[in-house]
Amino acid sequence: MTPRYPELRGRRVLVTGAASGIGYATACRFVAEGARVIALDVDARALAASFPSSSESVHPIVVDVADYGAMKKAFGEIEARFGGLDAAFANAGISIRHAFLDITIEEWRRVVDVNLHGVFHTAQLAARSMVASDGGVVTLMGSTNGMSAHPYYADYNATKAGVILLARTMALELAPKVRVNALCPGYVLTPMQRAEYTDDMLAAVNARIPLRRHAAPEEVAALVAFLASDEAAYITGQHIPIDGGETA
Numbered sequence: 001m002t003p004r005y006p007e008l009r010g011r012r013v014l015v016t017g018a019a020s021g022i023g024y025a026t027a028c029r030f031v032a033e034g035a036r037v038i039a040l041d042v043d044a045r046a047l048a049a050s051f052p053s054s055s056e057s058v059h060p061i062v063v064d065v066a067d068y069g070a071m072k073k074a075f076g077e078i079e080a081r082f083g084g085l086d087a088a089f090a091n092a093g094i095s096i097r098h099a100f101l102d103i104t105i106e107e108w109r110r111v112v113d114v115n116l117h118g119v120f121h122t123a124q125l126a127a128r129s130m131v132a133s134d135g136g137v138v139t140l141m142g143s144t145n146g147m148s149a150h151p152y153y154a155d156y157n158a159t160k161a162g163v164i165l166l167a168r169t170m171a172l173e174l175a176p177k178v179r180v181n182a183l184c185p186g187y188v189l190t191p192m193q194r195a196e197y198t199d200d201m202l203a204a205v206n207a208r209i210p211l212r213r214h215a216a217p218e219e220v221a222a223l224v225a226f227l228a229s230d231e232a233a234y235i236t237g238q239h240i241p242i243d244g245g246e247t248a
Contacts, residue, residue, distance in 0.1 A: 005229035009034030017092030019046035021190035025217035065118030088126035115159035142182035171237030179236035186243025210245030
């Protein structure tokens with residue numbers, strides 16, 4: 001594709017959960033824009049399949065965002081190799097579809113560890129780097145699930161509501177040097193969504209969405225790229241739905 005945002009060329013961009021779904025689409029979008037992407041994922045095999053080796057465009061790092069010590073080590077590598085970050089997308093997340101009464105404490109803790117603690121680790125380490133240099137942009141992965149309740153996702157919903165308020169608080173504290181926003185996608189046809197929903201369930205969801213379809217990961221990636229660009233220079237402290245009109 002022809003780069004839409006020339007100012008992103010050469011910028012250092014971190015993407016977590018980069019091996020598949022929205023993270024992969026976003027990493028590819030930033031590469032197409034000419035950015036240098038640091039691609040983080042816990043799945044070594046998937047990361048190697050998506051980004052076989054380090055290059056001028058993409059530097060993959062295998063790390064669990066929920067492990068703060070491991071994330072500090074990864075950021076030390078990023079600092080040594082790239083000298084800091086210009087943008088970060090804290091995207092990594094998991095969900096487990098189950099009734100509230102059936103959630104095990106192990107499942108609850110893992111979802112919170114990845115979706116909330118992992119986002120915090122990524123956001124704080126990235127923001128520290130940016131504040132110490134020329135500033136930057138941090139985008140957190142929220143969800144429409146953090147804006148209104150969805151049954152069978154109590155743990156996921158709770159983490160996404162937390163991410164939204166984390167982004168808004170960060171924006172207040174870090175302005176004007178660092179802009180922070182939360183994306184709130186509705187239904188996106190990712191491998192995670194595909195694994196949890198049957199064809200009939202997907203069709204029923206589509207019928208409730210005004211645009212009558214799930215989003216493609218690339219559509220969410222386009223919004224991440226826009227928020228990192230200079231055209232979004234006055235946007236901070238927002239949680240932005242991208243949901244085909246569902247919340248309307």
